[in-house]
Amino acid sequence: MNYEILNTPFSIGNMIVKNRIAMAPMxxxxxxxxxxxxxxxxxxxxxxxxxxxGLIIMGCQFLTQELAQGSMEGYLDNTYVIPQLTTLVEAxxxxxxxxxxxxxxxxxxxxxxxxxxxxxxxxxxAIPSMFDPNLMCRELTVEExxxxxxxxxxxxxxxxxxxxxxxxxxxxxxxxxxxxxxEIWNKRTDEYGGSPENRMRFAVEIVQAIREAVGHDMPIxxxxxxxxxxxxxxxxxxxxxxxQELEKAGVDAxxxxxxxxxxxxxIFPPAYLGDACMAxxxxxxxxxxxxxxxxxxxxxxxxxVQLIESGNAxxxxxxxxxxxxxxxxxxxxxxxxxxxxxxxxxxxxxIGRILTRLTKISCSVNPATGFEKRFKLExxxxxxxxxxxxxxxxxxxxxxxxxxxxxxxxxxxxE
Ligand SMILES: Cc1cc2nc3c(=O)[nH]c(=O)nc-3n(C[C@H](O)[C@H](O)[C@H](O)COP(=O)(O)O)c2cc1C
Numbered sequence: 001m002n003y004e005i006l007n008t009p010f011s012i013g014n015m016i017v018k019n020r021i022a023m024a025p026m027x028x029x030x031x032x033x034x035x036x037x038x039x040x041x042x043x044x045x046x047x048x049x050x051x052x053x054g055l056i057i058m059g060c061q062f063l064t065q066e067l068a069q070g071s072m073e074g075y076l077d078n079t080y081v082i083p084q085l086t087t088l089v090e091a092x093x094x095x096x097x098x099x100x101x102x103x104x105x106x107x108x109x110x111x112x113x114x115x116x117x118x119x120x121x122x123x124x125x126a127i128p129s130m131f132d133p134n135l136m137c138r139e140l141t142v143e144e145x146x147x148x149x150x151x152x153x154x155x156x157x158x159x160x161x162x163x164x165x166x167x168x169x170x171x172x173x174x175x176x177x178x179x180x181x182x183e184i185w186n187k188r189t190d191e192y193g194g195s196p197e198n199r200m201r202f203a204v205e206i207v208q209a210i211r212e213a214v215g216h217d218m219p220i221x222x223x224x225x226x227x228x229x230x231x232x233x234x235x236x237x238x239x240x241x242x243x244q245e246l247e248k249a250g251v252d253a254x255x256x257x258x259x260x261x262x263x264x265x266x267i268f269p270p271a272y273l274g275d276a277c278m279a280x281x282x283x284x285x286x287x288x289x290x291x292x293x294x295x296x297x298x299x300x301x302x303x304x305v306q307l308i309e310s311g312n313a314x315x316x317x318x319x320x321x322x323x324x325x326x327x328x329x330x331x332x333x334x335x336x337x338x339x340x341x342x343x344x345x346x347x348x349x350x351i352g353r354i355l356t357r358l359t360k361i362s363c364s365v366n367p368a369t370g371f372e373k374r375f376k377l378e379x380x381x382x383x384x385x386x387x388x389x390x391x392x393x394x395x396x397x398x399x400x401x402x403x404x405x406x407x408x409x410x411x412x413x414x415e
Contacts, residue, residue, distance in 0.1 A: 012314075015219050029358070046092060049093075049094070122138050149206065171222055227281065286312045323369050324343040379406045
């Protein structure tokens, strides 16, 4: 297949991205308790920039530690987080890659009880927690909503000062913003609930608060599900006016997919959902709005080409494929498709480590993920003859690693 179409620049607002391959936002769960990000996170993103990715959307950064509800991502309620974020931005820029930060006011009812330390999650309304139906969420007051808007402004300015190229609002997956946007969760009777216009007020005020803080030069992206894929969730028809409302509010691009935690497979799509499993939302969105579109979900280099060729989206987001293969873009754009290490969509060592062990990200097929500096392969001082017995995954990885380090390798396999 010819992948050249992916190697064309495209703009979001005034941000010019060198190619159509963007990294989907994925938290590493490796942040520090003071809200700063870890050095490992910088090394991780630098590796993906070095690998040719056009745009990196960093995993969600929270407004405050409280709204993070136990997630170990960065939070942005202080200026002391800025220098470390600048180190990240400048590391990525060295490779001509643009970097956007995803901004979140929290998971709301989707907070994980094992991260909550016994606290009730907050939501648009007093609805049951996703993971513990006996635990009721606390409805945010209007005063708290106003405070959240101020926090969006503050955090957005922090991101701008750090040097980020763009900001993405984390409005998908049935998280807090989606809980306001969707009738199934929003039961409010005040100006933030009821009509579609009222349910969009929270999201629109967020966009306005960010815009006020960063000015008109910095693009704002908005991530949302175009349909929820469960009975009672938002449908295509209900979402179209919401997308148009966001475009009117000054959003520069929509990052679209489908699903919510009620159907969590769409948030972390396993193999059986198939390739490009959420690309069906693009055609509908393309007809509804004029701003650029990004789309994620089980994409391969081939579905990426097909999506861009279809004209229904402008960027292909790759999440786990770039966890598994940091050099994806460079490899497919320089005729080395067969060297791409594919993500096997197992979810074990990326999101699985985070959700079940509360520890940081890695990858079943790329153990260097999250440990890029520690596992950096250097040429051995002395070339040796390495014999590996057994050609299973462990044996082959040992053989591959030894060969990359410059050793002569013989691999023996019974079969
Ligand atoms: C470890 C992990 C962390 C994630 N964190 C976020 C996040 O912070 N924000 C977000 O919008 N989506 C998050 N996602 C969802 C991804 O952005 C993406 O939509 C999903 O992985 C499907 O794309 P893929 O098939 O290319 O991996 C996360 C996914 C994974 C696997």
